[in-house]
Amino acid sequence: MRPAFVQLRLPRNPLLRLLLAVAGIAVLSFFALAGAAIAAVVLLGFGLRSLWWKLRGGANAPRAQASDVIEGDYTVVEKVRMPLPPRREG
Numbered sequence: 001m002r003p004a005f006v007q008l009r010l011p012r013n014p015l016l017r018l019l020l021a022v023a024g025i026a027v028l029s030f031f032a033l034a035g036a037a038i039a040a041v042v043l044l045g046f047g048l049r050s051l052w053w054k055l056r057g058g059a060n061a062p063r064a065q066a067s068d069v070i071e072g073d074y075t076v077v078e079k080v081r082m083p084l085p086p087r088r089e090g
Contacts, residue, residue, distance in 0.1 A: 010017055 011020065
């Protein structure tokens with residue numbers, strides 16, 4: 001049983017059915033091509049940005065150290081292993 005607000009029935013006319021199928025395929029093709037175009041633009045943008053950084057020497061260039069950075073040491077704390085409780089037989 002379908003809900004009352006969803007009445008999806010194909011038309012009986014075969015020509016109209018064909019037209020509806022072609023329109024659906026056209027809409028799907030449009031969205032697929034639009035997605036591929038957007039992906040290509042994004043990939044091209046990232047590629048150009050990485051090329052710009054390489055030509056500029058941004059990846060290996062020394063950076064000025066911020067004045068609010070505090071130097072310090074750290075200690076690695078080992079994880080405490082708790083013994084397992086004894087197994088109950090029963």
